[in-house]
Amino acid sequence: MTGVGGGTPAGGGGTGAGGRARLLDLSPEELAGLAESLGERPYRGRQLAAWLFRKGAAAFSEMTDVSLRCREALAARAEIGPALAEMARDGSPDGAVKTLWRLPDGLRTESVLIPDGERRTLCVSSQAGCAVGCLFCRTGAMGLRRNLTQGEILGQVLPCRRATPGGTPVTNLVFMGMGEPFHNLANVRRALRILNDPEFMAFPRRQTTLSTIGVVPALRSLTASDLKTSLAVSLNSPFQEERDRLMPGARAHPLAELREALRDLPLRKGRRVTLAYVLLGGVNDTPAHAEALARWAGGLRAKINLIPFNPWPGAPFRRPSEGAAEAFRGVLTGRGLTALTRRSYGREVAAACGQLAGESGSLRGGWGA
């Protein structure tokens, strides 16, 4: 059984003090295997999974329908509770709340809760840092430290599964925090199984979005069933050279190959991919960019989200003017494409990816260690 007694689940960290398993890193099947190895009946695994993933148990004593003998045996072999600890939480007047998390090895990651009318979207991280190095993203400057485990992904969601700091349950999940989720696909898939399982965390798959730079082999591996989960592809320039410069880690996936992979996706009827485009003032927000983007996206089953850049102090880019953003959108809609301009939430808490971590100063120290 992976992850028990010193193993590591699907490429993640996964073990706690003394090499004990972290229960949040185990799948329901692995929990059943652990229960069996302790002399328990297999149904005990499902029971443990319900306590961990549905009821959010943080102590063995909370598992009142599990025998004391079993709980003691578990406590000797495994750790319960989230692998990450909240270090800081910062709110913005528009309601966005950003949380900085400390991982067991001292690295940091983060999540952001974004309210929007009836929607409460939780933006979660899949990695500590990121290898892609987008120039408009603070996380990009940090480099990749490691993938998050299943439990470290779930640990960002568990505290606000029932109620957010504002008192309302999370309605939507987006993997748009730190990291490229397709670079950690094994652990992201493990977490998604639990997040989307009606028996456990029960987030509808349509309201769960994976956001990627467009890792072509991973896109080509997606099945129709995978695509019940929503997909967003971060584009940011329709020009190859410029995209290579803005998103160095995307060079391996040229625009032409990316377009073909998107065209070939086995999307179900009525489903579309989102193309995300961060508008950088005076850089990629010109009419020529909009025309080229319209040509590139034409014929794809896609809608376009335009996201005005959210500058931080010392950022190398500026926010586009409202006029430029609106004109850009007008070119796209004039070519028959669906294009929306997204509000930038949490400007006061610097909610673009990686920004709180960068501001805390602690990441730099921690990461360089």
Ligand code: SF4
């Ligand atoms: S924008 Fe996303 S993919 Fe690019 S560096 Fe930041 S976290 Fe990585």
